[in-house]
Amino acid sequence: MNFIKRSFILITMSALLIAPLALSSEEESVALPDAPDGFTWQPMSEIQGALLQPEGWFFKKGKSKNSILYFITKEKFNKSPNYKTGFSLKMTPKIPETYKLQPTEYAQKVRDRSSENLVIEKTWEQKAGSLMLYGFQYLGYKNEIPIRAFVIFLANDKTGTIFRIMFESPEKQWKETWPVGEQIINNMILDDEV
Secondary structure: OOEOOOOEEEEOOOOEEEEOOOEEOOOOOEOOOOOOOOEEEEEEHHHOEEEEEEOOOEEEEEEOOOOEEEEEEOOOOOOOOOOOOEEEEEEEOOHHHHHOOOHHHHHHHHHHHHOOOOEEEEEEEEEEOOEEEEEEEEEEEEOOEEEEEEEEEEEEOOOOEEEEEEEEEEHHHHHHHHHHHHHHHHOOEEEOOO
């Protein structure tokens, strides 16, 4: 197999790792490890990555004005993402051109602004090469239902891109649903050159 010089990031709860995953030069696809029992890999070809999708959950991708969106949700939805439990990934390129801020500055600003409206349970920051991770977990409301959400902003000042990664669930169901969200996040594969 021919290898393209590109590294991928594998997100974990405790660290960001630059993973030596290979791309096939013919297919431009990630050579994925075996999925854990109860999950299948869902490719994200537009951003050269992959997510684990739990059996019985739903996958949807879309676009907004400047972003590419991916959802893996327990409940099926049509046009608007009105699910109760699920994972979302939003990739937004050209942050400096759009917001006149570097992705790291933008991520900090959004995280800090979030603390004005939500009950922040914990925050963290971590550097991994040219990437910076800004995370927080919060309690809030969605459609008048108390929810808990785990949010990561992955900022890449080198490429001008930011990824917003989130898993959310009704607070009462968090203990049952978080292990699924944690599995999705811990095994997420993203290209650090996007």
